Amino acid sequence: MSTAIEISGLGKRYMIGAAQQRADTLRDAITNAATRPLRRLRHAGSSTGHVSTMWALREVSLDVEAGQVVGVIGRNGAGKSTLLKILTRITEPTTGRVEIHGRVGSLLEVGTGFHQELSGRENVYLNGAILGMTRAEIGSKFDEIVEFSEIAEFLDTPVKRYSTGMYVRLAFAVAAHLEPEILLVDEVLSVGDVAFQRKCLGQMGAIAGSGRTVFLVSHNMGAVRGLCSRVVEIEQGHLVADGPADEIVGNYVAKQLAGSGSVLDLPRPLGDPDELLITAVRVLDDEGETHGPFRSSQPIFIEIDVDVVRPNAAYQVGFDLLSGGGLVLRTWHTDGPPDDWPELTVGHTTLRSVIPPGLLNEGSYAVAPRADAYRSHWIVNGDEAIWFEVVKDHLDSPFSWVRNPGPLAPLLDWRTASSRGSTA
């Protein structure tokens, strides 16, 4: 077995408060340059001043064997994306060294460089070139790509007339036909409808099975478990765990559960400070308690604190309810008829949703908040999740002391429809 990726002592430092320190305009830069000698005189000795730094990644060392499928997990802001951005050469490391042996392809987003005005056909060529395919390569795979995307009849329509689903299909179809020896992938599996997601997972699985090296950053524990043989966990820039997928994911989930109860404490608000921010997410029982485990016979409340900065009728706030196995159930505050929608006005709002009693099975679940401007763009893309545990106590059957498989355990009605046996 040869090594595909060798990472040693990798670190990335960002300047915090640099935005205020660094001149953002040429005018400031010139003023700074002109007044610098004067300031030097005044504050002799304290030349570098108050720029503080933050290590997004620190002393990360890791070897990946050729053919291995490695998952990278960790909380938002832990450094996963920074690691991936260094490996894909989008940003430079501050310290350390990486050696990658083999042809690399990276996929941090599907549909990078898609242009609304261009047709599907034109975008396939453009996106392919951006992802590093040659014209000949795209040409030879063009028919396969179109077939995979299932949108052959709209190929000459400008992409701006596509539905989100069609757009994603086409974008993923191009990406799925990259044929590198080493594939670096960010959270791209959480797009499209369920059937298409499965197809994409299948295609990724085929890549993983074909002896290619895959480096996958994901929040989807189900996908990580299903696809990866090895998982590493990153916490606050450090590599804290490395081992078989089941073990590392299991420990990670357990750690999230043991953590701060069922309150998602966000180091910084999620979203866009120009549009809408999600500042907190809580899982509560009917007495307002946030520590689980929650009883399945009682309603479980999900509260999302939202700060609307700029009003927009198209906002949707909601969450994904995920089972430990990766099943996704998505709900929006706009699911009902418009008259029933809770109002989102400028300022602070707490939205409350309820998981009805008697729905969930025993096990671990996660709530990942989401927000978008409908059909336009994501504002919060399910990047952060809050875990909670449910014990099943809503079924009175003497048989229900064993856990049935599956994330849901609703009590469905059973009666005799007809009977032909003898009643006597």
Add this chain to the structure above:
Amino acid sequence: MSSDAQPAAGTGVPTLVIEPSKGWAKLELRELWRYRELLYFLTWKNILIQYKQAVLGVAWAVLNPVLTMIVFTVIFNKLLHVGTGVYNVPYPVFVYAGLLPWNLFSGSLSSAGMSLVGNSNLITKVYFPRLVIPGSAVLSQLPNFLISFAVLCVLMAAYRVVPTWHVVFLPFFTLLALVTAMGVSLWLSALYVLYRDVQYIIPFLVQIWMYVSPVMYPTSKIPQKWMWFYSLNPMTGVIGGFRWALFGEQAPSSMFWLSAFMVIVVFVSGLYYFRRMERVFADLV
């Protein structure tokens, strides 16, 4: 966690080394060559979009220089009595021949200067030599240039101006205009990532630059003793060269070579500055 690295010395396996770069960046021209298809595709995209989005599309490429030529002819030639200097051609032809390289240059500056920030979604998601972005923005000005050039041919025919044999050098001066545009665009696009007020500076710069270039007046208007200073402007050489190739008369003087030298200075320094700043683009854009 980390085991001892086993360097895979396999034959033919491309190895990529990622390390913090130190000091001045290498130009990495070989890598740039590998990405020539991306340059082609991005240029093609820019051109498609230019003509898909603009209602006037191709007509604009004709109207812009023609209307400017008419206005300049009325203001500078008829009212202010500006002549054509050593060139024995009607003023409209003279000014149009100057506008041709000038528009190529100013169009490049406007679109390439903004190009990095405008393509921030690419820069933060995919790696490729960033030079491709301003490069494609400059190259996508060429169709407009060619359309305007066709109009020049019509104009010269209408005024019965016969080009001299020097016209064979025209491609060279077009290339010189492109290199100048590229050099300045590299500076501006990189500066724009760092300093956001550059977007207000670009239109101003383009405007001022036109007045200090021999677009609407001949270089003979400049006092001899200041000619060397005037020639530090690379566009002086480019526009002068254009007119020489078309209308002949005076061979390029030593001042032309000073201008041409400045083209190289701007281009090479732009290239190095851009390469040096390139590593922080994704963090800042």
